[in-house]
Amino acid sequence: MAKVLIIGAGGVSSVATHKCAQAAHIFSEIVLASRTKSKCDAIAASVKERYGRDIETAQVDADNVPELVALIKKVQPDLVMNIALPYQDLHIMDACLEAGVNYLDTANYEPLDDAHFEYKWQWAYKEKFEKAGLCALLGSGFDPGVTNVFCAYAQKHLFDEIHVLDIIDANAGDHGLPFATNFNPEINLREVSAPGRYWERGEWVETDPLAWKMNFDFPEGIGKKNCYLMYHEELESLVQNLKGIRRARFWMTFGDAYLNHLQVFKNVGLIGIDPIKFQGQDIVPIQFLAKLLPDPASLGPRTVGKTCIGCLMKGVKDGEEKTYYIYNICDHQACYRELGSQAISYTTGVPAMVGAMMMVTGKWNKPGVWNMEQMDPDPFLEELAKYGLPWTVIEPAL
Numbered sequence: 001m002a003k004v005l006i007i008g009a010g011g012v013s014s015v016a017t018h019k020c021a022q023a024a025h026i027f028s029e030i031v032l033a034s035r036t037k038s039k040c041d042a043i044a045a046s047v048k049e050r051y052g053r054d055i056e057t058a059q060v061d062a063d064n065v066p067e068l069v070a071l072i073k074k075v076q077p078d079l080v081m082n083i084a085l086p087y088q089d090l091h092i093m094d095a096c097l098e099a100g101v102n103y104l105d106t107a108n109y110e111p112l113d114d115a116h117f118e119y120k121w122q123w124a125y126k127e128k129f130e131k132a133g134l135c136a137l138l139g140s141g142f143d144p145g146v147t148n149v150f151c152a153y154a155q156k157h158l159f160d161e162i163h164v165l166d167i168i169d170a171n172a173g174d175h176g177l178p179f180a181t182n183f184n185p186e187i188n189l190r191e192v193s194a195p196g197r198y199w200e201r202g203e204w205v206e207t208d209p210l211a212w213k214m215n216f217d218f219p220e221g222i223g224k225k226n227c228y229l230m231y232h233e234e235l236e237s238l239v240q241n242l243k244g245i246r247r248a249r250f251w252m253t254f255g256d257a258y259l260n261h262l263q264v265f266k267n268v269g270l271i272g273i274d275p276i277k278f279q280g281q282d283i284v285p286i287q288f289l290a291k292l293l294p295d296p297a298s299l300g301p302r303t304v305g306k307t308c309i310g311c312l313m314k315g316v317k318d319g320e321e322k323t324y325y326i327y328n329i330c331d332h333q334a335c336y337r338e339l340g341s342q343a344i345s346y347t348t349g350v351p352a353m354v355g356a357m358m359m360v361t362g363k364w365n366k367p368g369v370w371n372m373e374q375m376d377p378d379p380f381l382e383e384l385a386k387y388g389l390p391w392t393v394i395e396p397a398l
Contacts, residue, residue, distance in 0.1 A: 001028035002360035005075050007062055007092060008083035009034035010184065011297040011341060012106065014043045015349025016083055018339050019387055021047045021055065026357050031075045033058040046340065062088040068095035077101060078360050083352060086110040086117065086187065093125055093136060102134050102359055106141035106352050108233045113273065116194070119236050126369040136369040140355030141348040142309055143169055144234035146389070148372035149380050150311045150326040151238055156377060158324050159315040161244025166312040167232065170253040172222045173305035173332045173343060177294060179261040182344035185290035189271050192262065197231035199239045199248040210259070214251065218308045220329050227251035237371035244315060265289065300342040303332040307343045312396070328391045338388070347389065354383045
């Protein structure tokens with residue numbers, strides 16, 4: 001029986017909190033904190049209505065380390081689940097070190113003033129967490145997160161060496177709006193407007209943003225979709241931890257309407273991250289745009305269709321060439337019926353809870369800073385399927 005402190009009160013946090021509440025035999029106490037306490041209270045009310053469980057709420061500024069430390073020491077959790085913004089990762093890691101508590105997040109650190117993300121800042125904490133006897137688990141979402149674990153499963157059970165990896169993420173849902181993002185608009189737009197990057201024969205190769213396209217036939221009725229090459233954070237750790245890897249790429253589907261809107265936003269400067277003066281005030285264009293766009297948490301009731309996220313891998317087993325595709329299908333409306341969520345939040349929030357479960361039960365708990373593929377995939381995948389994200393392994397005919 002464990003006590004967790006969840007920081008953040010967006011759509012992903014709501015799913016993770018509800019899922020922790022479902023697993024009462026593991027998470028005996030839940031505390032939810034955010035800058036806006038009313039958001040925490042709304043999630044707590046939903047948990048009470050659905051499961052009859054009371055959870056405590058609190059206000060905290062995740063950019064304020066002393067304030068975080070005071071809250072952690074007051075709550076005395078077994079684990080801090082950071083489901084806030086990636087800009088706040090290092091502050092929360094610092095607070096966990098000072099308070100002596102294990103740490104989990106769903107996305108790697110990104111500086112607020114630089115649209116650039118990589119693990120070097122968090123990996124630099126490895127020795128500090130080792131010396132403190134604490135565990136920090138990075139990227140316990142879906143991608144990153146489950147995709148890393150799919151690769152670890154394949155490395156453990158299906159291959160002797162994985163030579164080629166393509167992570168392919170399709171949101172085949174339709175919200176019926178001219179334009180919306182399925183998670184935090186600012187983070188989403190920074191991510192998709194960044195240069196593409198992939199691993200090829202021992203080095204990184206950079207491309208223009210969304211310049212490379214392929215058509216992929218997704219399973220279970222989703223069908224053929226255009227996919228665009230992007231850089232995604234899990235590639236950085238996977239190329240270090242997969243034996244024999246020669247090429248690793250990440251692809252995501254986008255519709256024409258999304259791409260057209262994105263191009264207009266770029267053309268008029270609305271995805272800029274540098275402040276501009278407007279009527280005597282500093283305004284960051286991308287933050288202003290994010291305020292104009294629909295709240296991703298509001299998309300649940302209107303989004304229909306499915307997501308499909310998976311890993312297509314080629315390699316060798318016992319000297320024979322093999323190809324496997326491991327994937328999950330998630331239905332937007334099924335997520336809404338269960339938790340009032342759309343599938344993007346659901347597919348990130350469930351793995352956050354399962355990663356937390358692995359840590360507090362001791363199955364994944366060793367001092368240091370770790371990426372998901374460095375842990376045993378089997379207990380994680382077993383619980384992932386139990387809590388709403390079943391997965392499938394096939395040998396596709398190529």
